[in-house]
């Protein structure tokens with residue numbers, strides 16, 4: 197179409213610009229440097245470089261504007277940071293995210309009242325806490341023999357370190373107290389330790405939080421064959437002769453619709469909108485949207501006991517104070533929850549907004565629980581109704597099972613025990629957040645070893661019925677994880693991207709050898 201800002205055709209069209217979509221762009225730039233790549237993101241660019249974490253924006257007003265611009269149709273609504281929201285149980289989103297307007301629960305079901313999304317270059321990873329623990333035990337995907345190497349790659353892409361909070365005055369203390377309560381009988385990998393975080397300390401001492409900018413890296417930004425188009429809604433994946441053939445895109449700046457042909461299409465549009473786009477494209481495998489799972493979350497807060505107020509970290513003058521670091525209590529199959537213990541003012545959830553928060557002296561404890569997976573838990577789509585982007589409206593069916601309630605009860609008892617171990621609890625009882633709070637939605641485009649109707653894609657993330665179509669994101673994870681899933685989702689994206697790169701390179705080799713033969 198004339199006047200379109202998009203190319204007519206590319207080798208690879210990528211939908212979404214979060215960390216998993218960006219991992220495809222990065223690996224393709226590294227391993228298939230001759231491939232043309234177009235990335236389409238429905239939201240605006242809110243940070244510089246594109247996809248950067250908004251916490252790196254030092255000016256608070258500019259940071260708030262960037263968060264608001266990421267909130268799609270929810271922009272302007274009050275957030276959990278507004279006074280009283282969490283304690284009074286009001287349905288509100290985290291800054292930088294927005295909630296489903298309807299279809300989030302049905303009578304007799306738990307639903308997912310605070311299922312949330314972000315619409316901006318960088319996706320949710322422009323707003324995340326950046327915790328990148330490795331999965332353990334049953335969280336791991338048993339049929340992927342190379343998972344550990346893929347997780348190493350994901351660490352590299354996300355810039356994961358365990359040292360960002362080294363020297364935080366209270367971090368050793370918090371870990372020692374937790375370890376005394378938890379470590380007995382655990383193998384070393386499962387003991388209390390500093391949380392691996394996609395965060396590093398810059399030369400000037402400030403923290404830099406990784407977003408999609410870090411995942412893309414210079415190699416993608418400097419790749420002349422890579423283009424990122426913001427404010428571009430992909431409305432359809434095009435399929436010809438049963439294979440992926442491109443995308444249909446609506447330019448949100450002027451409303452025009454274009455078609456971009458592509459040999460490979462990667463949809464990394466989050467765990468709710470990836471199945472939505474497949475559904476809208478008429479790609480509707482049985483497992484699409486099913487096995488939806490979120491990590492039920494229990495939170496608690498404690499004031500550190502016996503600490504003096506003097507130990508301010510030199511970098512605490514920045515946008516975030518950083519006294520207690522982030523501690524990790526790993527998941528085990530016996531204790532199927534994952535613990536994240538962090539200074540409260542670095543947490544996305546304000547737990548005690550009535551209390552005066554003395555920097556570093558109050559820690560928030562969070563336990564995420566692994567879900568009892570059910571086929572009936574799903575995001576479905578209503579062809580007769582549209583969301584605010586004009587896509588098929590989501591309908592979430594979600595129930596906690598008896599086992600989920602048992603695990604939540606155990607997590608509740610455990611978090612009180614941990615809270616007492618580190619200090620003086622601020623409340624008597626822990627607070628169970630409403631379903632959807634974890635922001636870790638999984639399973640909706642799940643990977644399987646074989647095409648048995650219970651999975652959407654292969655171990656390479658290729659949709660079983662549609663060669664050339666790949667899915668990315670937490671939705672691809674087939675296991676019930678309790679740990680934060682982004683590292684694992686990026687690891688799976690690395691595998692998928694390598695498959696595309698290998699196919700492109702071998703096609704190139706074949707055509708070069710054909711050319712040579714025809715010239716002889």
Ligand code: FAD
Nearest residue numbers: 212214215216238315319320325326327430465669680682
């Ligand atoms: P996203 O980052 O959600 O990106 C998807 C992108 O696709 C979005 O930008 C969206 O606008 C775009 N899109 C959707 N549909 C279309 C379409 N049709 N056309 C074009 N574009 C489209 N995870 C962790 O592992 N650890 C944490 O500590 C952690 N903390 C978090 C804290 C907060 C406050 C938040 C908000 C999230 C947190 N998360 C955390 C979750 C983490 O950010 C996500 O797991 C991660 O961003 C998912 O990456 P993704 O690439 O799959 O999707």
